[in-house]
Amino acid sequence: MPHDSALAITTWTLNVVRPFDSAQGKPLGELDDTALVAEAAAGSREAFDVIVERHRRTVYQVCYRFVNNHEDASDLAQDAFVRAWKGARNFKGQAALSTWLYRIAVNVCLNRLSLKSPINVPVESTEHLEDVRTEGAQQALLREERAVAVRKAIANLPEKQRATLILRTYHEMSHQEIADVLGSSVGAVKANFFHALNNLKKILGSEP
Amino acid sequence: MSHLTPDELIDAMEGVLPSEQQAHLSSCLECQQQLDELASVLSEAKQVSVPEPSPLFWQHFSTRVTEGIDNQSASEWPHWLRWQVLLPLGAVAMIILALMIAVPKSSRPGDAPVALAAPVAPDAPASDDNWGALVAVVGELDLETASAAGVIEPGFAEQAVVHLTREEQQELSRLLQAELTRAKS
Numbered sequence: 001m002p003h004d005s006a007l008a009i010t011t012w013t014l015n016v017v018r019p020f021d022s023a024q025g026k027p028l029g030e031l032d033d034t035a036l037v038a039e040a041a042a043g044s045r046e047a048f049d050v051i052v053e054r055h056r057r058t059v060y061q062v063c064y065r066f067v068n069n070h071e072d073a074s075d076l077a078q079d080a081f082v083r084a085w086k087g088a089r090n091f092k093g094q095a096a097l098s099t100w101l102y103r104i105a106v107n108v109c110l111n112r113l114s115l116k117s118p119i120n121v122p123v124e125s126t127e128h129l130e131d132v133r134t135e136g137a138q139q140a141l142l143r144e145e146r147a148v149a150v151r152k153a154i155a156n157l158p159e160k161q162r163a164t165l166i167l168r169t170y171h172e173m174s175h176q177e178i179a180d181v182l183g184s185s186v187g188a189v190k191a192n193f194f195h196a197l198n199n200l201k202k203i204l205g206s207e208p
Numbered sequence: 209m210s211h212l213t214p215d216e217l218i219d220a221m222e223g224v225l226p227s228e229q230q231a232h233l234s235s236c237l238e239c240q241q242q243l244d245e246l247a248s249v250l251s252e253a254k255q256v257s258v259p260e261p262s263p264l265f266w267q268h269f270s271t272r273v274t275e276g277i278d279n280q281s282a283s284e285w286p287h288w289l290r291w292q293v294l295l296p297l298g299a300v301a302m303i304i305l306a307l308m309i310a311v312p313k314s315s316r317p318g319d320a321p322v323a324l325a326a327p328v329a330p331d332a333p334a335s336d337d338n339w340g341a342l343v344a345v346v347g348e349l350d351l352e353t354a355s356a357a358g359v360i361e362p363g364f365a366e367q368a369v370v371h372l373t374r375e376e377q378q379e380l381s382r383l384l385q386a387e388l389t390r391a392k393s
Contacts (some may be wrong), residue, residue: 002326045274045277048277049270049274051330052269053270056269056273057266057269058331060258060261060269062260064258070259070261073264074261074269074272078269079276081273081276082273082276082280085273085277085280086277086280146252147255147256150252150253150256151256152253154253165253167248169253169254170258172252187215190215191214191215191219192217193213194214194217194218194246197246197249197250199254200249201245202300204249204252
């Protein structure tokens with residue numbers, strides 16, 4: 001009967017949506033970051049899973065920029081999220097969740113790098129086959145070589161300069177946000193950014 | 209006017225340079241060249257992308273984070289260490305503290321801790337009136353009796369120990385060690 005079918009569909013829908021509801025009665029996927037952190041701080045792993053899903057790519061990218069290889073970047077990103085879960089209660093909502101996650105990720109990366117010699121930072125080749133198809137093979141090779149040189153140059157920058165360059169150039173964070181992440185002043189961030197670019201220029205200028 | 213500072217060169221590159229410095233930049237070839245070089249390096253750096261991991265990686269990543277959180281929780285202090293050990297220890301610490309506060313330091317007898325280790329009858333003679341009175345009250349009072357009477361509530365002793373100052377904790381540690389040494393001998 002049509003009436004019975006409609007009833008069955010209604011019941012099924014309720015059963016599916018219910019487990020993902022937040023304390024506010026909304027599905028977790030519809031909550032903003034602040035509400036999700038509040039849920040996570042109250043112990044909701046499901047809410048934290050949504051946070052991970054939303055921010056995993058950017059956190060991974062920050063980590064990759066620091067270490068230049070997939071294995072370490074994925075380990076560091078995982079570590080950053082584990083720390084974020086542990087510290088969810090400390091998130092005060094004064095900054096955006098992404099800024100808070102960046103801060104954790106940058107600290108995790110800086111801690112890891114301080115244990116390693118900068119010279120040992122590996123630089124993965126990221127040559128894409130599609131580049132070879134669309135450009136001349138030689139051009140693609142030159143471009144890739146230059147990209148490797150830039151990555152290597154960034155990897156050899158002092159830590160604060162590297163962090164500033166990464167957050168400003170690739171994540172378009174404001175100077176104030178970077179200052180918050182690094183625990184420094186806007187003036188220091190600008191100075192670090194200037195010196196990072198200047199050092200890059202020198203390193204790349206001396207490349208053959 | 210002097211050349212642009214590093215801060216001002218960054219502002220110029222981001223298009224937020226104040227008009228006064230902008231006027232200098234327009235007429236200074238050296239600053240213009242420096243700005244062009246910085247902008248060129250920045251442009252080159254921007255072109256370097258992060259390779260996108262496979263979709264399968266993202267599926268595994270969430271699982272790895274969950275496992276990481278579980279492992280982290282498992283490696284924390286075992287639950288039994290928090291209550292079954294710390295609570296009695298805290299209760300003992302509270303009794304010792306109460307004794308320290310109740311008995312004036314100058315008149316405390318040298319063998320006072322012995323009275324704690326071996327409870328004394330209420331009518332036993334004591335070298336000090338205050339000490340004797342205190343021993344008379346608490347001498348036979350064990351932890352269970354004190355808890356049943358509501359003198360010590362669950363968590364009360366632990367809370368008190370947690371809020372001790374560093375000096376008080378050191379003193380407590382010293383007293384406990386002295387008691388343990390005395391009990392062994």
